């Protein structure tokens with residue numbers, strides 16, 4: 001089974017948790033896209049749900065698949081958010097934002113009773129950090145923000161190169177990547193993040209950092225698809241801890 005088939009399997013398993021009448025957060029990325037497509041098939045067959053997309057790309061996918069959409073201004077909570085991740089550790093802390101959607105993804109996940117992470121099992125790691133950590137920043141004062149981030153890294157026992165993300169493909173190739181919110185992303189190659197909750201807190205305190213890709217205490221479960229089958233890992237601590 002190839003990687004794409006594994007992603008679709010994880011998405012299909014998460015879809016089993018969806019019930020009639022649910023309000024859903026719809027994640028972003030290649031795995032979440034499978035979920036939106038499968039959900040669209042169920043909606044066509046009569047399932048009644050409504051979704052809040054975490055990016056413009058997902059909004060377009062959901063519309064194409066016939067999934068009814070709303071916003072967090074129109075409804076006050078979500079039952080489940082289903083989203084992919086770039087890395088997942090045994091505490092179900094995540095690195096997200098490889099596709100640049102981390103800000104909306106975090107807002108939507110935080111507004112949800114449960115977050116189910118769907119992934120192929122290559123995303124499962126003992127320690128976060130091999131995947132570059134995305135940090136969404138305001139372009140104004142970037143030099144000062146970078147210095148503050150480096151200081152936070154040193155205080156949290158990590159270090160590594162940071163680079164402004166460039167767009168890939170199309171006529172934007174080589175230009176700075178701009179998020180749906182109009183911000184830039186710094187990708188930090190940290191290798192090993194010894195204390196993700198501490199680093200998350202330190203980064204959140206920096207003016208100029210809009211959001212970062214560490215999702216701490218947000219995921220309720222992870223559905224991992226691999227050659228051996230599907231594993232579902234439940235978070236031990238309550239949401240928010």
Ligand SMILES: O=C[C@H](O)[C@H](O)[C@H](O)COP(=O)(O)O
Pocket residue numbers: 027028029030031032083084085086095096097098099100101102105
């Ligand atoms: O910004 C993008 C998201 O955080 C994605 O959920 C993450 O990058 C995983 O994407 P994929 O399912 O394509 O590996």
